[in-house]
Amino acid sequence: MQFLYNNFLSYYSMEAIRILIGFCVVAYLIGSIPTGYIIVKLKTGKDIRQVGSGSTGATNVKRVLGKKWFFIVMLLDAFKGALPVVLAKVALGAGLLLDPYGIFAVASAIFVIIGHSKPLFLGFKGGKSVASGVGTILALSPLAGLIIAFIWSIITYFSRYVSLGSIIALILSPLIMYFLSEPPAYVLYCLIAAVFIVYLHRENIKRLIAGNENKVR
Numbered sequence: 001m002q003f004l005y006n007n008f009l010s011y012y013s014m015e016a017i018r019i020l021i022g023f024c025v026v027a028y029l030i031g032s033i034p035t036g037y038i039i040v041k042l043k044t045g046k047d048i049r050q051v052g053s054g055s056t057g058a059t060n061v062k063r064v065l066g067k068k069w070f071f072i073v074m075l076l077d078a079f080k081g082a083l084p085v086v087l088a089k090v091a092l093g094a095g096l097l098l099d100p101y102g103i104f105a106v107a108s109a110i111f112v113i114i115g116h117s118k119p120l121f122l123g124f125k126g127g128k129s130v131a132s133g134v135g136t137i138l139a140l141s142p143l144a145g146l147i148i149a150f151i152w153s154i155i156t157y158f159s160r161y162v163s164l165g166s167i168i169a170l171i172l173s174p175l176i177m178y179f180l181s182e183p184p185a186y187v188l189y190c191l192i193a194a195v196f197i198v199y200l201h202r203e204n205i206k207r208l209i210a211g212n213e214n215k216v217r
Contacts (some may be wrong), residue, residue: 020104027084027108031115031132034122035076036061039069049125053203056119057127059162062216074131077116081135084108089139102140102185109136109189117200128200130166133193137173140186144176160215163204170194 036056040048043065048056052063058077062070088104099105113129113136134152138145148169156165173190198205207213 020107023084023088023104023108024111026087027111028115029120030080030084031112032119032121032126033080033115034119034126035080036073036127037122039073040064043069049122054125055127056122056125057129058131059216060127077127077131078135078138080116081109081112081129081132082139083135084112085136085139102183105140106185106189109140110192112136113193113196117196128166129193129197130170133170133197136193137177137190140189141177141180141182144173144180144182144186144190147176148173156216161208161213162216163201163213164208167198167201167205170197 034056036058037048040046040051040061046064048054048060048064052060054060058070058074061073085105085108088099088108092099092104113133115126116132117126117129118124119126130152134145134149137148151172152165152169154165155168156162159165170190171194173194174187177187177190204213
């Protein structure tokens with residue numbers, strides 16, 4: 001354990017750790033931007049948290065604004081998830097960071113999905129981080145992200161359950177990262193994200209088991 005600690009400190013100075021904390025704060029604030037809430041509020045004056053599941057995510061937005069806005073919010077949330085990870089990777093590529101283990105990118109990914117599900121600007125009540133989570137994975141590994149998005153699309157299309165597609169796609173994400181030989185930090189991130197997002201879907205899982213989960217039309 002001491003060896004691992006010393007090895008970590010050999011790459012990550014206290015200054016680097018302070019910068020890492022800054023990246024995490026920025027990622028959380030980006031994640032906290034409530035795209036679904038803002039769009040529904042501007043279009044209808046309604047509070048999306050008082051509609052349907054109470055989530056600010058794309059699936060609940062669809063209940064108010066229809067399929068077109070479902071895709072728009074989903075894409076915006078995916079972009080929101082990808083942005084902090086891309087910033088970390090750009091900083092690394094430009095030589096502004098020394099990050100051999102990919103910790104900056106992974107930490108940014110973790111905090112952006114926390115921000116989406118527990119947004120500072122909405123009293124810590126947001127969405128379930130599926131689109132933003134896929135966005136983070138796309139930014140970490142475009143191929144892995146595309147495979148996960150494809151799995152989600154196929155399962156959702158045939159089952160008509162967005163939640164089922166989301167749960168299965170995210171559960172498979174660590175395995176996909178592993179078989180694509182991505183860095184261990186990326187595999188670990190996908191495992192953490194999968195557990196977190198499945199936890200956020202616990203009520204959906206209960207409804208799926210009971211057979212009364214809402215289907216998409």
